[in-house]
Amino acid sequence: xxxxxxxxxxITLLYTGEDASIAAARSGQAQIAVVTPSVAGTIxxxxxxxxxxxxxxxxxxxxxxxxxxxxADGKPIGNDVTADPAIRQAINIAIDRKKLTExxxxxxGTPAWGVADGLPWDNPEQRLxxxxxxxxxxxxxxxxxxxxxGKRSKGGRQARFTLLYPASDNVRQSLAVSIADMVKPLGIxxxxxxxxxxxxxxxxxxxxxxxxxGSHDPxxxxxxxxxxxxxxxxxxxxxxSNSTVTRNLEKAQISASFAESLPHWKNAxxxxxxxxxxxxxxxxxxxxxxxxLYFVNKCLDIGPRQxxx
Numbered sequence: 608x609x610x611x612x613x614x615x616x617x618i619t620l621l622y623t624g625e626d627a628s629i630a631a632a633r634s635g636q637a638q639i640a641v642v643t644p645s646v647a648g649t650i651x652x653x654x655x656x657x658x659x660x661x662x663x664x665x666x667x668x669x670x671x672x673x674x675x676x677x678x679a680d681g682k683p684i685g686n687d688v689t690a691d692p693a694i695r696q697a698i699n700i701a702i703d704r705k706k707l708t709e710x711x712x713x714x715x716g717t718p719a720w721g722v723a724d725g726l727p728w729d730n731p732e733q734r735l736x737x738x739x740x741x742x743x744x745x746x747x748x749x750x751x752x753x754x755x756x757g758k759r760s761k762g763g764r765q766a767r768f769t770l771l772y773p774a775s776d777n778v779r780q781s782l783a784v785s786i787a788d789m790v791k792p793l794g795i796x797x798x799x800x801x802x803x804x805x806x807x808x809x810x811x812x813x814x815x816x817x818x819x820x821g822s823h824d825p826x827x828x829x830x831x832x833x834x835x836x837x838x839x840x841x842x843x844x845x846x847x848s849n850s851t852v853t854r855n856l857e858k859a860q861i862s863a864s865f866a867e868s869l870p871h872w873k874n875a876x877x878x879x880x881x882x883x884x885x886x887x888x889x890x891x892x893x894x895x896x897x898x899x900l901y902f903v904n905k906c907l908d909i910g911p912r913q914x915x916x
Contacts, residue, residue: 733884
C-alpha cells in the first residue's frame with residue numbers, strides 16, 4: 608500500500624446472484640451487498656442503505672442500417688424498421704422517462720437523455736421533451752407510417768421489431784416491458800426477448816438491445832458513435848455513421864486540452880443542424896441513470912463517495 612496502511616488484512620469479494628447477495632447480508636456473511644431497487648426497502652438488521660449517484664445508465668441501441676449485410680463472421684447487420692429515423696425519434700419522444708424512474712427504479716435514479724448526463728462533455732441542447740404521444744404520432748404520420756387498427760405500416764412493412772435484454776437482469780426486463788407498453792399507443796410493436804449475452808452479441812447488429820453504459824471518460828462517447836467503431840465488440844453495434852459527427856469526435860480527440868475538446872464533444876451530439884442525439888439522428892433512446900444501492904454494515908466506515916461510473 609502507498610500512504611496509510613489499510614486496516615484490513617483481507618477483503619473477500621463474492622460474485623453471486625441477487626438472492627444469494629441478500630441472504631449473505633441478512634446472515635451477516637457480507638458486510639456490503641449491492642442491491643436492486645426491488646429489495647432496497649427491506650434493510651437487514653445491523654445494516655444501513657447507501658444510495659450513491661451514478662452515470663450508470665440504460666438505453667436502447669437501434670440498428671441504424673437497412674437489413675441485408677453481414678459482418679465478416681456472418682452476423683446479420685441492419686433492421687429495416689429501426690433504420691427509419693422517424694421510428695427512432697418517435698420512440699424517444701414517446702417514452703416517459705420520469706415514469707420509468709419512479710416505476711421501475713422505485714425513484715432510485717434519474718431520467719437519462721444521453722450517455723453522459725451532467726458531465727462536462729454532455730450537451731443538454733440535444734434533448735427533446737419526452738412523454739409526448741401526440742407529437743410522436745404526428746411525426747410518424749408525416750414520415751408515411753400509416754396507422755390502421757392500432758398498428759402502423761409503411762410500404763407493406765409493419766412497425767415492429769425485437770428488443771433484446773439479458774435474461775438475468777430484472778431491471779432491464781422491467782424497462783423493456785415498460786417501453787413496449789409506452790410505444791404501443793403509437794402503433795409500434797416491440798417484441799421483447801430475454802437472452803444470454805452470447806445470443807445478444809450474435810444479434811446486436813440487427814435487433815435493438817437494452818444496453819448499459821456509463822463512464823467518467825468521454826472516450827466512451829467516441830466509441831459509441833464513431834463510424835470506425837462499428838462492430839467493434841459492443842461499441843457502435845448499430846453501425847451508426849454520420850460524417851459530421853465523426854469529424855466532431857475526431858476534433859475532440861486531437862484537441863490540445865480537455866477544455867478545448869468540450870465544444871467538439873457537444874457538437875457531436877447536436878451542432879444546431881445534426882448530431883447523434885435526440886434532435887438529430889436519435890441513434891439511441893436513453894432511458895434512466897441508476898442510483899447505485901448498497902446495504903452496508905453499520906460498523907463499517909467506507910469513506911466519502913463520488914459519482915460512480
